[in-house]
Each structure stands twice: as structure tokens, then as C-alpha cells.
Amino acid sequence: AQSVTQLDSQVPVFEEAPVELRCNYSSSVSVYLFWYVQYPNQGLQLLLKYLSGSTLVKGINGFEAEFNKSQTSFHLRKPSVHISDTAEYFCAVSNFDYKLSFGAGTTVTVRA
């Protein structure tokens, strides 16, 4: 079985500042890794995913994440955030059985 730990429950950040959301996972087998975003009153939207290959993954809206196998981490970054990035962010992991295991989420609040 796999599990995900999101190390920060809340991250306040000023507009145009960089942000990093931390995610660690545990699994006894190879995994696929995902970041989803949930805007208020909306469903989850996929930001990016790591399946294999390059450890630096680029996603939508200027987000990127880096897979680090030795540290079992998949941290999400954005160099300059906008007010519209205010949302809840979920890291998720899956092995080959397709179901996703999510972390508890990180709430990002962007302030002007």
C-alpha cells in the first residue's frame, strides 16, 4: 500500500512570490505521482503527473514538480504566483492499479 504526506497544511504567499508545496510518499513498488488543484466549489483538476523519464515535470499554469526517488518526494513549485492560484492542492500517488491515494491537501492563499 502507498501513502502520501503533504508537509504543509496552509501556505500563505504574496502575489508574484515563489511557492513550494512539499509532498512525500511511501510505497514498496514503483509509483506514478500527481498534483491536483481544487478551486472553490469545483472538482479536482490535474496540474501535472510523473510517470517515468525526466524527473522535472512541467504542468499547466506555470507549475512544475521534481521527482526525487532517493528522498521519495515530489515537491510542487511555481516561480511567481497570482491571486488566481488561491486554491487547495493535493498530491496523489498510484501504482499500477489505477486508484489514487491522496494527501490531506495544502491550502494556498495568495495575497496582494
Place this chain on the structure above:
Amino acid sequence: DTGVSQDPRHKITKRGQNVTFRCDPISEHNRLYWYRQTLGQGPEFLTYFQNEAQLEKSRLLSDRFSAERPKGSFSTLEIQRTEQGDSAMYLCASSSGQGEWETQYFGPGTRLLVL
């Protein structure tokens, strides 16, 4: 393509009543998933279908829960004899089932409150 839709968006019920939620996946997606999300937590997997076949059920899905996907299109999730602990957001997702890894597309969810 209108995305995954769920109905109703909100449901308030009294303890002991039965409730049924509906999910309409993206057209021609053959995989459909149900997740439950409680306050302050990430979604937890409940069950999934490949076409009309229910392939896996989480231990979270007690005997009071039943899910169906009768013609491999829409799906229903029924909770019998609801309890206050069933209060949560119920999320549905679908995927095409093709490729190395298919993206799961999520609906807006049904928020259930059991009084």
C-alpha cells in the same frame, strides 16, 4: 465534451434515510471511479468500474453502500440507513482507459450532510 457531472450537488438528509447520487462520466470513458472526501482530508478511493463491471471496492465501502453502472455509462452510488459519519463530499471521476496512464477527470462532487 461537458466533463463529468454529478447530481445532486448538495443533499441534506436525516439519519436513517437512504440517499442516491448519480454520476455521468465523460462520453466514451470506460473507467469510472468514486471517492469520498471528508473535511480537511484528501479524497479516499471507494470503488471503480471498467465499463459495467465493478472491479474493486475499498474496505471503506460498508454493506450500506452500493454502486452500480448498469450500462457502462452513468453510475449511481446509494447509501442506505445513513449515519452522521457518512457526511462528506462524494466525488466521481472518469478516464478513457487508454494509454500508459489515463488522466482521471473529476466531477464537482455531491456534498452530503446527515443530520
